[in-house]
Amino acid sequence: MNGLSMSSGPLNLTLAVLLSLVSSGCAHVTSASAPDKAIAIPKPPGPALLARSGYLSTVLSNLKALERAKYAEHEVSFTLEDGTRVGGLLFHGPEGAPLLIATFGFLADRWSKPAAQFVGDHLTVNPIGAHVLILDHPSSAPFLVANRALSLGGLDEGRMLHEVARQLRGGQAGRYGLAVRSYHLLGVSIGGLGVLYALDEDRKTSDPMIRSAVIFSGVTRLDEVSPDALVERGSFVIGADSPRWFSLAALIDHRIFENLVAHFRIVYAELAGQDLAWSDDEAARSLYGLFNERATKMGRPGGLAPYMKSTNLCSLGGELQVPIALIHAQDDPLVPVSHARCLEEYAAGNPNVVVSVTENGGHWGFARTYGREWVAAVIERVLAAGRSANP
Secondary structure, X not given: OOOOXXXXXXXXXXXXXXXXXXXXXXXXXXXXXXXXOOOOOOOOOOOOHHHOOHHHHHHHOOOOOOOOOOOXXXXXXXXXXXXXXXXXXXXXXXXXXXXXXXXXXXXXXXXXXXHHHHHHHHHHHOOOOOEEEEEOOOOOHHHHHHHOOOOOOOHHHHHHHHHHHHHHHHHHHHHOOOOOOOEEEEEEOOHHHXXXXXXXXXXXXXXXXXXXXXXXXXXXXXXXXXXXXXXXXXXXXXXXXXXXXXOHHHHHHHOHHHHHHHHHHHHHHHHHOOOOOEOOOHHHHHHHHHHHHHHHHOOOOOOHHHHHHHOEOHHHHHOXXXXXXXXXXXXXXXXXXXXXXXXXXXXXXXXOEXXXXXXXXXXXXXXXXXXXXXXXXXXXXXXXXXXXXXX
């Protein structure tokens, strides 16, 4: 991987800026009273004592990455029509089970801590009744090594999810020993934005294949985010009245993003055979440049800035035609609950969509807060609703 050399330090700050920017969304809105929904989300039990803090439940859910050697036999890869290479892990479920294609958000590859939490809770201890394919996010180190490119996700990830599902349905499922009867999606954090794009693309086809989707702690829009702060981070100022989730100091002190970046560096070095090293001045511009190039390649003239300005998928809430559940915590320290409320407002008249806002749960910390059984029950109900609504 020649030509991509970076030193540590400011990369942490740059990614903290980016992720906190991605977390910004629409102002809090209150939706109209929604009709009964197709998915009956079980009421969560009382939160665990240690997980009443959104930050703590988030940290407890991101403690350890998967051991690559232990899961090497599960590795798979796909090459998309445009030459993009996508890697992942495939876990076989019961015979005739549905396939759940999962993506775990910004910087999250197949071995990431958010993915590891899912594997530990729902594929190892008490497996859900599905085949599961975990894909690298297009902002991850394996994606960078394989493609010499990085993407913020969203539109790019939506195309990736949809094309991988299409390839599997078109014959590749048998290559991996799968007899898949239905395809479903799971998105966490900005992976939720990719899921929404995939659903939008699928509903426009003559033969839709995605039967349902569940999103936890999901991003639904980027149109109020300024990508210029990636480059001009010296002038990025947090107002005195800014809510806590938008405080860079809090995010950095909490070390959430430093852990993500550290994992990114380790995986990159292992795969590329060299350390990731950007200079201080190159850090922000390099990330911005990679995202900008990829956005242009994905058909967004002008690159990243106009793409982000145009990205608001809340209105899809009224258009989605398969069962969708979006679970979001009020105490999410990274993505504000307004992202869920945005989609909920538009979905008020759509019986296919349910938005469930919990008091606690942090950012993908629901299993530590309410128990892995509750999270599994939510996923299982979404899968069942998709299969029964689309026989």
